[in-house]
Amino acid sequence: SQQGEEDPQALSIQEGENATMNCSYKTSINNLQWYRQNSGRGLVHLILIRSNEREKHSGRLRVTLDTSKKSSSLLITASRAADTASYFCAPGGSEKLVFGKGTKLTVNP
């Protein structure tokens, strides 16, 4: 297992704008997951992308994976105040998932 590193650490945007956050990792993976954590709550799974996939969509979420660069990005389109949360990536496919410090997204109304 390995820890992903999210970037930026914090991001502040206006409602309606798009938000992009990135995740880098060090060794090859089977898949990569993204999670969201609202303040005072547990983590919620958003999306899983497999190593043989380059892009995946789920509602307003778009995730890309570049295995050659060992990086992933999460794009949230037309952001809403309710998207305010911390976002974590978890590269892996192994038994345990290790989380980094996350990206703290603030969407201002």
Add this chain to the structure above:
Amino acid sequence: EAGVAQSPRYKIIEKRQSVAFWCNPISGHATLYWYQQILGQGPKLLIQFQNNGVVDDSQLPKDRFSAERLKGVDSTLKIQPAKLEDSAVYLCASRRLAGAGELFFGEGSRLTVL
């Protein structure tokens, strides 16, 4: 489907006291994890169970922390004696399959050590 249940949600104790947290995973989920999340940081894995056996407890401070999973279902995490630096949210998560798929998290137990 019921989610991962944790209790208590909040606990305040003084240093050197003991505390226990309880987790009931989603029915049928064989794998259970305890994470510690200090304010402003990401969750740190403390221990992983597969059914009622420990798979990984390399990051568990075993001099003060202990955990068990009875009959491969519920789990308890105990801290004795607590230190100031144990103030954190303790998150329980479960997974249907070992090594694959998403984790389902509970709402966490917030511990404050005074």
